[in-house]
Amino acid sequence: MLSRSATGTWLPAYVPRSTTTVGVLLVLCSVVQSTTGGYDGSMLNGLNILPSYTDYFHLNAATTGLNTGSIFIGGFFGPLVSGVVTDKLGRRPAIFWGCVITIVGIILQAAAQNIAMFVVARIILGFGSAITGIASGVYLSETFPSRYRxxxxxxxxxxxxxxxxxxxxxxxxxxxxxxxxxxxxPSLFQAIFSIMCIIVLPFVPESPRWLVHEGYYEEARIAVAQTNANGDLSNPLVLTIYKEILDTLEWEKKDGRTMSPKEIIKTPSARKRLLIGSSAGPFSCIAGNIIASYYLGSELNTAGVTDSNDQLKANVVLNVWCLGCALTGTHLISKWGRKPTALLSQALLILCLFIIGGLSKMYADDPDNASKSLVYGDVAVMFLFQGFYSIAWTPLLNLYPPEVMNYSIRANGVAFSWFMLNALATVLVFVMPIGLENIGYKMYFINGSWDIVTFALIAVFWVETKGKSLEEIDAIFEGEKHSTVPDIEAVRTGEATVDIAALEQEIVLEKSSVQIKAE
Known part of the structure; x- marks a missing residue:
């Protein structure tokens, strides 16, 4: 059963009554960025191995890096506008337009006649993907119940x-x-995920936090009910969540917080949130996965696996392994916490990089007499590395930044995180094939050294957000929670109760006060 819900935007919503169904649809509409991104990385991995692709464009190390890394040029510019677009248009419309731009880039990529056309197409693709990815991360974090976030x-x-x-x-x-x-x-098929997202978008509600900020109070309460209690507007949990959002956003307005991009650096609290939240992007980028994500063929060459068909098969096996590790890591993050999981993953990455570097050096010193056990051992540790990366960085990349940032800086702060990631990735994706070609195994030692620094920064500066609503995380940075209601999880588990009648009255008075001030 579907019910039409006002969204405050031009994009209507016909939302199912079942909260479980809404949750499934939320995931489906928001996974487009990662699915498109994963498809792109793996596809380029495969294409960089295919003679029909490399010969068509007459690629060398530099042009291979340009063709591959140009998507990050678009990803570099996308965040410059995506935060503002996501705040102005609404979370769902921003996802929609990002998908449209992505589809245009994909069509041009599939039709490319030369390197210039291919590069321009991938810049457009990256631009659209950045908008979709930023809007999706913000939207999902603001809409999903905290216990499932x-x-x-x-x-x-x-x-x-x-x-x-x-x-x-x-x-x-x-x-x-x-x-x-x-x-x-393969290039053309990449568009299917953006098309699927566009189809699902009309069946999910708008972010309740965006609705409250824009003055659509009843619509926001309905959205909270749809995502938490099968549409029951009087459910105690719904009222608690809704009141917490109202109180917190009203406090931000009273404190002079605006939606300007300058807000991300305006106060000491905002700067701290920005540095911690936006670190996830660059940290994940320099972890070392770019080598295997885009240049698996070159990586396997350093280990002695040179047959193109064997490399393509290895690409398939690698992604099955990484998917399993990513799901395991998401479970650990949910049960164990964000920071501990990140530290575990980072420690394992450091260990793997130095082992890979050592084994690759042994192969490079005497490739003609290298034993099969040496080759297989090197490949095995490469696979372990990608799995260990997937445990923490795959789920944390989109999860951690929007959790750490409060509403007034969330969209622009997440955009800044993506900007930093893509700026760094643009350089690294271009440099990696040149580095592998010229210094080989030494690249692994360099990357391992970077990761040691990252481990220390996470241990010292990261905060834990597990088990808290987005509004409750304020207490970590501001020193207090800006709402009088009990914590959401305490209400959900029965550890705390609320007076429904009193809460209803407080909500009515608060909305009236806000409307009078607006007039």
């Missing part, structure tokens, strides 16, 4: 490997074709 938002990036697995299978199949369709067909 780790899974709901974590899956947003876990689906990276679903897209990667699909692309690995498709490129393995089309790799045998003796025409440019060997790479054009």
């Amino acid at each position: 780790a899974w709901g938002v974590g899956l947003l990036n876990d689906f990276y490997y679903v897209g990667a697995l699909i692309a690995a299978g498709i490129t393995l199949g089309t790799g045998q074709w003796q025409s440019t369709w060997a790479w054009r067909a």
Whole structure:
């Protein structure tokens, strides 16, 4: 059963009554960024192995890096506007327009006649994907119930490997074709995920926090009820969540917080939130996964696996393994916490990088006499590395930044995190093939050293957000929670109770006060 819900935007919503169904649809509409991104990385992995692709564009190390990394140029510019767009238009419309731009880039990529056209297409694709990814992370974190937020938002990036697995299978199949369709067909199929997202968007509600901020109070309460209690507006949990949102956003307005991009650096609290929240993007980027995410062929060459068909098969197996690790990591983040899981993952990454570097050096010193056990051992540790990366960084990349940032800086702060990630990735994706070609195994030692610094920064500066609503996280940074209602989890588990009649009266008085001030 569907009910039409006002959204405060041009994009209507026909929302199912079942909260479980709404939750499933929320995930489906928001995984488009990670699925498209995962598909893209795995597809380029496959294409960079295919002679039909490399010969068509006459690629060398520099142009391979340009073709591959140009998506991050679009990803570099996308965050410059995505925060403002997400705040102005609404979370769902921003996702919609990001999908449209992504589809345009994909069509141009599949039709590319030369390197210039391919690069321009991937810049457009990256621009659209950045808008979709930022809006999706903000939207899902603000809309999912707090007890499911780790899974709901974590899956947003876990689906990276679903897209990667699909692309690995498709490129393995089309790799045998003796025409440019060997790479054009996989390129074109990439659009299916954005199309699916556009189809699902009309069946999910708008972010209740965006609705409250824009003055759509009843619509926001309905959205909270739809995502928490099968549409029951009088449910104690719904009233508690709604009142907490009202109180917190009203406090931000009274404190002079605005939606300006300058707000992210305006106060000491905002700067601290920004530095901690936006660190997830760069930390995940320099962890070392770019080598295997885009240049698996080159990485396997350093280990002695040179047959292109074997490399394509390895690409498929790798993505199955990483998907399993990402889901395991999401469970750990939900049960154990964000910071402990990140530290565990980072420690394992450091260990793997130095082992890979050592084994690759042994192979490089005497490739003709290298034993099979050496080759297989190197490949095995490469696979372990990608799995360990997936445990923490895959789910945390979209989960942690919007949790740490309060409403007034959330969209622009997440955009800044993506900006930093893509700026760094633009450089690293271009540099990695050149580095692997010129210094080989030493790249692993360099990357391992970076990761040691990252481990220390996480241990000292990161905060734990597990088990808290977005408004309750304020207490970590502001020193207090800006609402008088009990914590959401305490109400849900029965540890705390609320007076429904009194809460209803407080809500009426608060809305009246806000409306009078607005007039």
